[in-house]
Amino acid sequence: MFRTAIVSEPILPAEILTGLPSFEDGACLLFLGVVRDHNQGRVVTGLDYEVYHGMAEKTLAAIAAEASHRFGTDRITVLHRVGELGVGDVSTAIAVATPHRGEAYEASRYIIEELKHRLPIWKRERYLEGDSDWIGGGATLDVEGPKTDASQEGGSGE
Amino acid sequence: MKIRALFFASYRDLLGTGEIALPLPEGTTVSGMVAELRGRGGAFGKLPAYPVVAVNEEYAAEDRLLRDGDVVAFIPPVAGG
Numbered sequence: 249m250f251r252t253a254i255v256s257e258p259i260l261p262a263e264i265l266t267g268l269p270s271f272e273d274g275a276c277l278l279f280l281g282v283v284r285d286h287n288q289g290r291v292v293t294g295l296d297y298e299v300y301h302g303m304a305e306k307t308l309a310a311i312a313a314e315a316s317h318r319f320g321t322d323r324i325t326v327l328h329r330v331g332e333l334g335v336g337d338v339s340t341a342i343a344v345a346t347p348h349r350g351e352a353y354e355a356s357r358y359i360i361e362e363l364k365h366r367l368p369i370w371k372r373e374r375y376l377e378g379d380s381d382w383i384g385g386g387a388t389l390d391v392e393g394p395k396t397d398a399s400q401e402g403g404s405g406e
Numbered sequence: 407m408k409i410r411a412l413f414f415a416s417y418r419d420l421l422g423t424g425e426i427a428l429p430l431p432e433g434t435t436v437s438g439m440v441a442e443l444r445g446r447g448g449a450f451g452k453l454p455a456y457p458v459v460a461v462n463e464e465y466a467a468e469d470r471l472l473r474d475g476d477v478v479a480f481i482p483p484v485a486g487g
Contacts, residue, residue, distance in 0.1 A: 303460055306464075340487050366484070368486075370414060370416070370485050384485045403485050405486075
């Protein structure tokens with residue numbers, strides 16, 4: 249089973265895992281990105297995810313296909329939720345099944361890292377004080393110079 | 407030729423719009439389009455000189471030649487996950 253999607257409904261981990269491994273698989277790994285309640289010393293009450301539909305679906309499918317080729321499995325499910333999320337909500341789910349555990353960990357790690365570099369999704373953090381801010385998006389607006397590095401870690405989602 | 411420009415997240419907030427159409431001379435590249443927008447001044451002048459862009463839903467280099475009907479998306483630093 250090979251499935252990637254941008255979704256707006258809550259992600260249900262049990263549904264993702266059901267039927268994912270084939271009989272040749274000895275490992276089935278689930279990674280969840282979860283909204284946490286703090287970032288850089290501020291209390292976070294939630295996240296708003298914005299997406300470039302079309303490009304995001306294509307990019308997510310391409311990343312999963314790359315992982316499939318590199319690590320030799322087509323038992324991959326990758327979901328990214330968009331819209332308004334609260335603390336504790338699952339934003340990202342990556343499930344991989346492989347014959348042995350090594351490839352499952354490597355494929356899962358590959359997918360999350362590539363997703364963070366390339367997937368056209370943005371998040372705005374909502375804070376306890378009532379204000380909000382785009383993560384990674386504000387500081388580069390006035391900067392002239394080389395292309396911004398979209399890989400920087402940031403924000404209270406994974 | 408006519409190009410559609412899309413602005414997401416912080417860029418949309420900066421410009422107050424998520425999409426504009428702009429006429430450009432044939433032979434304009436991505437960087438030429440960026441220069442045209444920045445030359446408008448005001449909020450447009452605050453766009454970065456070398457933004458990450460996608461042309462027709464694929465990341466594109468600044469010297470990419472634009473064609474009539476292309477959709478150019480301005481991609482602020484992404485923050486998925």
